[in-house]
Amino acid sequence: MSFTSSLKRLARPALRALLLLAAPAGAQTLPAPRAAIAQVLATQTAAWNRGDIPGFMQGYWQSDSLVFIGKKGLTYGWRPTLANYQKSYPDAAAMGRLDFRGLRITPLGPDAAEVVGAWHLARPAALGDLGGHFLLVFRRLQGRWVIVADHTS
Template structure:
């Protein structure tokens, strides 16, 4: 029994060390947080096109929402425009970052909370983002957002 426990501990340590996440640098963290600041600023201006500048402009972009996956930058923008047709619907966006980890040299995984304050009723929920360095810029390649009931 003890031998099995010791072997489990050794294998666990080997697994953790073998697949350890890279440490995110201060500069990378600042760039990622500024990306979300840019998103919130654009949203609060009512500017969805500027908001979408933070996303990967590719047909491979994935946005997962309550209606399932949306593929592609243009389709994601169109979906945002349908769901948030004007400033009243958009309201005021605020993000809270809950966790930020570097997966590999060029990829970051972020968990956060969003809060929309609106005259027509507030919305809130959580999101996960996969953010990747592409052509020298950090861009969102995958966004999964879920609203609270």
């Protein structure tokens, strides 16, 4: 083995250690994207199931650029999306009990991810259950994971 190849072999672990030490301190304490996004969805579910649509909406980007695509077409903006939810689900009976199923959380980079899954609302027999599928686009903005686009059917 040559001196150069020995030096390269020894330098690799040292370089890795230096890179870890040079990483920003906060980078090591941030939750993994999948866990952080799953927590957003769990928080949304809990808010919905207590009849708190504004609390549910905290998982969405509070911006006019938020896009929601549903059976009624496109809705742009956090406030119009909130208003649509409030109109469609005027009381606890209409809201029912929400659960998400078959979640597939796929990071698209350090600050973006997509979530595919199914939603189900268990409601009183007179109203009937509802359900469908969704594709959410999440982004980490100002250190917080939020839904920036929602296509729900």
